Amino acid sequence: MSVPFFRSSWKEPEAADRVSTAWTRVLDSGCFILGPAVQRFETALARRLGPRQVVGVNSGTDALVLALRLLDLKPGDEVVLPSYTFFACFEAVLRSGAQPVLCDSAPDDFIARAQEVAAKLTPRTRAVLAVPLFGDASALPGIAQLCRDNGLILVEDAAQALGAHAWAPDRGRVPVGGWGDLSTMSFYPTKTLGAIGDAGALSSARPELMERALSLRNHGLSGSVHAEVGYNSRMDALQAEVLLLGLEFLDGWLARRQAIARHYLAGLSDLHGMSLPADREGHAWNCFVLRCARRGDVQARLAEAGVETKIYYERPIHRQPACRPPFGEMDLPHASAHAREALALPIFPGMHEVEVERVIAAVRQAVA
Ligand SMILES: *Cc1c(COP(=O)(O)O)cnc(C)c1O
Numbered sequence: 001m002s003v004p005f006f007r008s009s010w011k012e013p014e015a016a017d018r019v020s021t022a023w024t025r026v027l028d029s030g031c032f033i034l035g036p037a038v039q040r041f042e043t044a045l046a047r048r049l050g051p052r053q054v055v056g057v058n059s060g061t062d063a064l065v066l067a068l069r070l071l072d073l074k075p076g077d078e079v080v081l082p083s084y085t086f087f088a089c090f091e092a093v094l095r096s097g098a099q100p101v102l103c104d105s106a107p108d109d110f111i112a113r114a115q116e117v118a119a120k121l122t123p124r125t126r127a128v129l130a131v132p133l134f135g136d137a138s139a140l141p142g143i144a145q146l147c148r149d150n151g152l153i154l155v156e157d158a159a160q161a162l163g164a165h166a167w168a169p170d171r172g173r174v175p176v177g178g179w180g181d182l183s184t185m186s187f188y189p190t191k192t193l194g195a196i197g198d199a200g201a202l203s204s205a206r207p208e209l210m211e212r213a214l215s216l217r218n219h220g221l222s223g224s225v226h227a228e229v230g231y232n233s234r235m236d237a238l239q240a241e242v243l244l245l246g247l248e249f250l251d252g253w254l255a256r257r258q259a260i261a262r263h264y265l266a267g268l269s270d271l272h273g274m275s276l277p278a279d280r281e282g283h284a285w286n287c288f289v290l291r292c293a294r295r296g297d298v299q300a301r302l303a304e305a306g307v308e309t310k311i312y313y314e315r316p317i318h319r320q321p322a323c324r325p326p327f328g329e330m331d332l333p334h335a336s337a338h339a340r341e342a343l344a345l346p347i348f349p350g351m352h353e354v355e356v357e358r359v360i361a362a363v364r365q366a367v368a
Helices: 013-029 036-049 060-069 087-095 114-118 140-150 207-216 237-268 295-304 333-341 353-367
Strands: 053-057 078-082 099-103 125-130 153-157 165-168 172-175 182-186 200-204 288-292 342-345
Touching: 013 036, 013 237, 036 053, 036 200, 036 237, 053 060, 053 207, 060 087, 060 125, 060 153, 060 182, 060 200, 060 207, 078 087, 087 099, 087 125, 114 140, 125 140, 140 153, 140 165, 200 207, 237 288, 237 353, 288 333, 295 342, 295 353, 333 342
Parallel strands: 078 099, 078 125, 125 153, 153 182
Antiparallel strands: 053 200, 165 172, 182 200, 288 342
């Protein structure tokens, strides 16, 4: 039996039936882009994120580009972001005209915490782009406090962590997507809330920002005039219908992700030669990523056993060819070390129990 890295929950019969019905409704309506389905999705997601507004766009990357555009950054302004993250974070900061400042990961973890961010603050820092990587929201309270103390804007890239939460001293339990002055989300098919194509969203509690995002996603249109130069970043009705259904399934999917993660943690905890991710409260488990020194060898053995794995991320941003110069000379030792050792196991809500057991057995053999 082989175990794929990912299988979409939309292929399961009950979900597929509901998608067919919803998509037929879209066909009949003739309204394919934006419109009532997108509005219904924005309202439903906003309800989940607390007192916030949501604007649907066509990808998580565009959500980041729009969020940074809304900050009106100037050349010389700096935005601190982790080097160990998906490349889109860096692209969006660069496109905003501001200077990206890359920070290291924590020594024992993939994510950057307040301490790593604080090391990169200068008088020119305007914003921090925080990334609850792999679904781990545990660094957000510290980073939010750091931003408050220093008068910085917090942008939260919640692409991998919708469904996660962390605790704020003044607000209690705050869902991921509700932490940032601006928060961005991706509904790429493998994320915790996945579409059947590209889609994304941004959220904020500040209506004036959301008003402007609504205009920017549609060429800067405001009424019948172009108030500013915008983008085509509209969400499709077909994706909005899928995402509305997905919101109904989301808590069940998250519970299943958590059960699989706990099963992995229990089944692998006694192994030497690798470290397991920490089981933190509020984790959304979008990815389950090990660190092991003999990664190449372990990955090859898992492939032989029919278990598909992936590497997030092969290189941190400062080691990407597109970024050197000037970033190539930076020394971010933890990010570089993690990139050599990271190995992601399959984790998706439709994973069968026998598949989970198969992965555990294969990993135990591979590291033996
Ligand atoms: C997936 C992802 C994005 C980009 O989302 P797309 O919808 O693929 O454009 C941005 N940031 C992070 C951390 C991601 O994982």
